[in-house]
Amino acid sequence: MNKKQKRNLIRILIAAVMFIALYFIPVTGVPRFILYLAVYLEVGYDILWKAIKGIKNRQPLDENLLMALATIGAIALALYEKSGDYAEAIAVMLFYQIGEWFQSYAVGKSRKNISALMDIAPDYANIEDENGQLEPVDPDDIEIGTVIVIEPGERVPIDGVVISGTSSLNTSALTGESVPRDVAEGDEVISGCINLNGVLRVRTTKEFGESTASKVLELIEDASSRKSQSENFISRFARIYTPVVVISALVLAIIPPLFLLLTGQVPAWETWIYRALIFLVISCPCALVVSIPLSFFAGIGGASRHGVLVKGSNYLEVLSETKTVVFDKTGTLTKGVFEVTAIHPDHVDEHHLLHMAAHAERYSKHPIANSLRLAYPDEADDCTVEDVEEIAGHGITARVNGDVIGVGNSKLMEKLGAEWHNCHKPGTILHVAINGTYAGHIVISDVIKPNSKEAIERLKKNGVEQTVMLTGDAKQVAENVGKELNLDRVYSELLPQDKVAHVEQLLQEKKSEKARVAFVGDGINDAPVLSRSDIGIAMGALGSDAAIEAADIVLMDDDPLKISTAVKISRKCLRIVKENIWFAIGVKVACLILGAFGVANMWFAIFADVGVMVLAVLNAIRCMFIKP
Amino acid sequence: MKKTYKIDVDCANCANKMEVAANNTAGVKEATVSFMTLKMKVEFDEGADPAAVMEEVRKNCKKVESDCEIFL
Numbered sequence: 001m002n003k004k005q006k007r008n009l010i011r012i013l014i015a016a017v018m019f020i021a022l023y024f025i026p027v028t029g030v031p032r033f034i035l036y037l038a039v040y041l042e043v044g045y046d047i048l049w050k051a052i053k054g055i056k057n058r059q060p061l062d063e064n065l066l067m068a069l070a071t072i073g074a075i076a077l078a079l080y081e082k083s084g085d086y087a088e089a090i091a092v093m094l095f096y097q098i099g100e101w102f103q104s105y106a107v108g109k110s111r112k113n114i115s116a117l118m119d120i121a122p123d124y125a126n127i128e129d130e131n132g133q134l135e136p137v138d139p140d141d142i143e144i145g146t147v148i149v150i151e152p153g154e155r156v157p158i159d160g161v162v163i164s165g166t167s168s169l170n171t172s173a174l175t176g177e178s179v180p181r182d183v184a185e186g187d188e189v190i191s192g193c194i195n196l197n198g199v200l201r202v203r204t205t206k207e208f209g210e211s212t213a214s215k216v217l218e219l220i221e222d223a224s225s226r227k228s229q230s231e232n233f234i235s236r237f238a239r240i241y242t243p244v245v246v247i248s249a250l251v252l253a254i255i256p257p258l259f260l261l262l263t264g265q266v267p268a269w270e271t272w273i274y275r276a277l278i279f280l281v282i283s284c285p286c287a288l289v290v291s292i293p294l295s296f297f298a299g300i301g302g303a304s305r306h307g308v309l310v311k312g313s314n315y316l317e318v319l320s321e322t323k324t325v326v327f328d329k330t331g332t333l334t335k336g337v338f339e340v341t342a343i344h345p346d347h348v349d350e351h352h353l354l355h356m357a358a359h360a361e362r363y364s365k366h367p368i369a370n371s372l373r374l375a376y377p378d379e380a381d382d383c384t385v386e387d388v389e390e391i392a393g394h395g396i397t398a399r400v401n402g403d404v405i406g407v408g409n410s411k412l413m414e415k416l417g418a419e420w421h422n423c424h425k426p427g428t429i430l431h432v433a434i435n436g437t438y439a440g441h442i443v444i445s446d447v448i449k450p451n452s453k454e455a456i457e458r459l460k461k462n463g464v465e466q467t468v469m470l471t472g473d474a475k476q477v478a479e480n481v482g483k484e485l486n487l488d489r490v491y492s493e494l495l496p497q498d499k500v501a502h503v504e505q506l507l508q509e510k511k512s513e514k515a516r517v518a519f520v521g522d523g524i525n526d527a528p529v530l531s532r533s534d535i536g537i538a539m540g541a542l543g544s545d546a547a548i549e550a551a552d553i554v555l556m557d558d559d560p561l562k563i564s565t566a567v568k569i570s571r572k573c574l575r576i577v578k579e580n581i582w583f584a585i586g587v588k589v590a591c592l593i594l595g596a597f598g599v600a601n602m603w604f605a606i607f608a609d610v611g612v613m614v615l616a617v618l619n620a621i622r623c624m625f626i627k628p
Numbered sequence: 629m630k631k632t633y634k635i636d637v638d639c640a641n642c643a644n645k646m647e648v649a650a651n652n653t654a655g656v657k658e659a660t661v662s663f664m665t666l667k668m669k670v671e672f673d674e675g676a677d678p679a680a681v682m683e684e685v686r687k688n689c690k691k692v693e694s695d696c697e698i699f700l
Contacts, residue, residue, distance in 0.1 A: 053694040062692075063641070104638055111664065224662040225669050235644045290640035290663070297664035 001105065008101050015043035015094055019087070028084065036086035037075075044071065044093040061242045063284040067096055070280035074602060077270055077277075092281055092606045099610035103290055106617045110294060113624065114301035120173045120192040121213040125157040126150065139208040150200045156191045159211040160202035167198030174216065175557040176307030192216065215548060216304075219311055223300050224293060226312025230577050234292045237585075238285040245592070249279035252596060271598065278595035281605045287613030288584040291620040292577055298623035299573030306628050307556040308566045315552040318535045320570035323515040324506055325464050325563070328499070328529075329471035329481060331522035332539060333560060334446045338367055340375035341447060342425050345440035353440050357432050359385050360398040360405045368430065371444050391415075395430075406433040413438065426477045445477065448484055451561045456485050458564035462571055465515075468506065470499045470529075499529045507534070520563055537563065565628035572626045580616045587612045631678055633668045634699040635661065642693040649688040655681035668698060 001009070018039045027035060041048075047064045054062030074089035124136040126149040134149055139157045142148065147163065150156055156169070168180035174192045183189055189202055192213030208214060253276035257267035296313035303310050310316050330336045345353040358376035361369035362385050373379050388398040394415060395408015406416045407430060413420035418433035420441070427445025431438070456467055468489040471478045478492035491502055506517050519526070519533035522540055527550040530536030538551035540558030548554050555562040591608045594600035600608075637643050643663035650659035650668065655676035660669045670685070672678050679700070686698045 050694055057691040057694065059692055100639070103640075107640075107664070111666075221665055221667070224664045225660045225667070227660065235647075238641055238644060239648070284641070286639050286641045289644060293640060293662070293664050 002108065005101065005105055005108070008097065008104075011043065012094065012097050012101060015039055015090075015097075018042065019090055019094060023087070032084055033079070033086065036090060040071070040075070040086070040090050040093060043090065043097055044068070047093065047096075061246060063242070063286065066242075066246065066280045066283045067093070070277045070602075073273065073277045073280070077274055081270060088602045092602055095606040095610045096281075099287070099613050102610075102614055103286065103617060106621065107290065107294060110298055110621055110624065114297060117301050117305055120155065121208075121211075121217055122155040122157045125208075126154075142204060142208060144204055144207060146204050148202050148204060150189075150195045150202060152195055152197050152199065154195055155213075156189050156193045156195060156200075156202070157211070157213075158202075158204045158208050159191050159206040160189055160204040162187050162189060163201050163203050165198050165200040167200050168196045169193040170196055171557075174212065174307065176305060176562075177557055177559070216309060219309055219548070219554075220300060220304055223310060223312050224297050226314050227293075228296060228313040228317040230317060230574075230581065231292050231296065231313060234289055234581065238289050241285045241288075241588075242283050245279050245283040248592070248596075249276040249283070252276045252279060274602075275595055275598060278600065278602055278605045279592060281602055282588055282591050282595070282609050284609075285588075287609065287616055288581070288588070290613070291580040291584065291616035294617065295573060295577045295580065295620040295623045298621055299569060299576075299626070302573075302624040302626055303566065303569045306562070306565050306569070307559075308562055308569065309548075309554040309556065310566075310570075311552050311554070315535055316570045316573060318516050319518065319553060319567060320574040321514045321516045322464060322518045322535065322567060322570075323510075324466040324468060324517045325459055325567075326468045326470060326503055326506060326517060326519045326529075326533065327487075328519075328521035328526055329469050329473060329478065330446060331558065332520055333452045333469065333485060334448050334481060336446060336522075338371045338428070338444050339447045340371055340442055341427060341445045342423070342443035343440070344423060344443070346438055348434070348439050353432055354442065356400055356403070356405045356434060356439070357407045357430065357442055359383055359400045360388070360396050360407045362398075363388055364390065364396060368428065368444055372430075372442070404435050406436075407431070426474075426480045446473075448481060449558070449560055451559055453485050455560035455564050456487065458561070459567060462564060462567050464567065468502075470494055470502055472496075496525060496528070499526065500532055503529050503533050507532075522558070537566065539563070561628075568628060569626045573623045576619055576623055580619055583619075584612050584616050629678065630669060630671045633670065633682070635666050635668050636697040636699075637661075637663070637666070637693060638695060642696060645692040646689045646696055649692045650685045653681065653685045653688050656685060659685070 022035055022039060048068050050064035051068035054065040071089040071092050075086055078085045125139040125142055126134040126136055127146065128149055129135050142158060148158065162183055162185050164185055166184040168182050169189060170180050171193045172178050180196055191211040253273045257269050257272045261267040296316060299316055300310045327333050343350045343354055354376045358372045358379045361372050362379065383401050386399050390396050394412040397404060397406045406412055410420055410431060413431045413433055416433050416436050418436055418438040420431050420438050423429050423441055423443055425443045427443045430442040430444060432440055467487045469482055469487050470491050472494050473492055475492045478490050482490035503519055516534040518535045518537055519529050520537040520539060521530060530538060530550045535553065536551045537553045537555060539555040553566055587608055591600060591605050595605055637646060640663045643661045647659060647661040650656055655673050657671040657673050672681055682700050689696050689698060
């Protein structure tokens with residue numbers, strides 16, 4: 001609570017106690033009026049003051065002025081009717097203040113919660129002075145290439161490269177991923193991560209303002225300036241709501257009594273003016289207006305906790321309407337690195353085949369050699385590897401423990417006179433011959449990420465109707481991935497410009513404007529497609545400025561489950577927004593109708609008004625806690 | 629030219645009113661007010677003097693919502 005909120009809370013409490021006490025004090029006449037007036041002024045003086053300013057500034061629709069009119073009107077009626085019922089006016093003022101206070105408190109609280117969630121950029125960085133002592137300095141002053149020291153428990157302030165030390169980093173504030181990442185000399189570290197155990201010396205590669213954590217913060221801060229259609233609808237609605245209600249109030253106060261008067265009946269001016277005053281009580285659209293941006297803000301904050309950065313409320317809204325998700329294959333659904341996916345030996349055992357192949361490739365820098373070494377990590381054993389010969393376009397031959405090993409494509413096998421046969425598996429086939437005899441083959445291919453399948457299933461569960469994959473890869477490989485993941489459509493052997501064309505075609509096929517098409521890519525070379533689709537999602541963007549720039553939604557790591565998380569959060573958030581819109585408008589309209597027919601009195605109106613606001617705000621805050 | 633200013637305002641509808649008032653000020657091309665982050669983003673017309681324009685914006689905002697503040 002800030003000072004103003006505390007002061008107002010005390011004021012409200014005092015007024016409430018006085019109000020209840022007055023109920024039990026049996027005074028009548030002028031003393032009664034004075035006592036009630038005192039409570040009224042105590043709880044409402046600021047509103048009356050603002051109302052006067054409103055008149056001075058010629059703002060007839062200022063809500064303070066309308067509130068003042070409604071309550072003073074009610075007191076005047078009580079005086080005129082000599083009923084002594086001033087309680088109503090005070091209740092209206094009191095509950096209105098409670099509502100305002102609650103709103104200010106709840107909004108302040110969620111502002112704080114969400115900024116705590118995003119408090120990932122430290123406000124200092126350690127540099128070493130001549131004596132080896134650490135000195136904390138303002139990270140803004142640190143130039144590129146400076147060596148900073150990060151102690152255990154501290155956050156990395158600036159992006160850089162480790163020059164000494166090893167440690168694990170907790171990246172969860174950025175990625176939502178709870179498994180720590182190990183770093184050692186030569187590894188890149190990203191600001192916003194928490195150093196868990198070792199001391200790291202890091203040479204900075206960026207300025208503070210350009211570092212990941214600062215960029216991420218800036219992005220989320222900016223997100224609420226990009227307003228969604230729902231927000232625009234509500235502000236337009238609010239702009240006409242107040243004048244319409246005020247005019248209706250005027251009409252209600254004048255027309256029915258005049259009509260009654262002209263038809264020779266009792267005009268009952270007090271009744272109709274009272275009903276008009278009820279209208280003024282519910283003329284403030286604040287409840288409605290506050291809950292919508294609050295929902296989006298909370299939703300975007302909650303999403304960032306799960307490693308999903310949404311660059312604007314409008315994007316969250318569009319994402320929730322996504323019916324078609326288009327994926328890039330490599331790096332999005334598949335790992336984009338090559339791994340040994342099958343070993344098919346002839347005559348020898350699997351282990352031996354891999355062992356020999358890995359040795360032959362011992363000195364090779366080719367990516368395939370890396371994949372073999374990954375699959376056979378004990379490669380550096382005491383076997384003798386000699387006479388290594390690389391034959392361009394064919395493969396490698398080498399003498400391992402005296403045996404001549406040939407590893408390569410079919411051309412090499414033919415050259416060595418080994419009788420090879422092909423494989424039914426998609427990927428790169430690595431044939432192996434031992435002493436000129438065919439020993440079998442090893443299949444190396446891009447592997448599907450472990451979570452891809454589940455991500456596709458969850459997307460379908462969350463209302464996505466169509467999944468499409470676009471890839472530059474060979475048809476057989478693409479179809480295999482498509483089948484494995486249950487994708488609806490697969491387009492292969494595409495050039496980058498073909499991808500744009502396919503997305504454009506999907507955009508044209510849309511059944512309605514709202515059946516949005518999302519594109520998910522790694523953001524490195526698909527910027528045109530990211531911007532052409534209704535909504536572009538870049539994944540694995542940690543540290544990649546280009547991807548953050550090009551996309552509307554940024555997934556901080558390359559886990560495909562984040563895609564379904566993002567869609568789910570957007571849908572839930574938008575459902576909450578819609579609930580709030582219809583609930584708040586519904587209750588207001590109901591109140592107006594009941595008020596016009598004399599069913600509802602002022603108590604009812606103010607209760608409904610404040611109640612709706614409290615419920616809408618609480619509902620909006622739920623957006624922060626959506627589970628993926 | 630675009631600039632961002634911190635603001636202080638109590639209610640969401642007042643923030644909307646400020647946005648309208650700012651947009652109606654001469655020299656402002658587009659203004660957006662975010663109630664949640666309490667920030668006003670202003671894009672100025674070409675050749676406008678931001679300092680002078682913002683004085684006007686503040687005056688106009690105070691007219692629609694006496695309780696608001698723009699930190700220039």
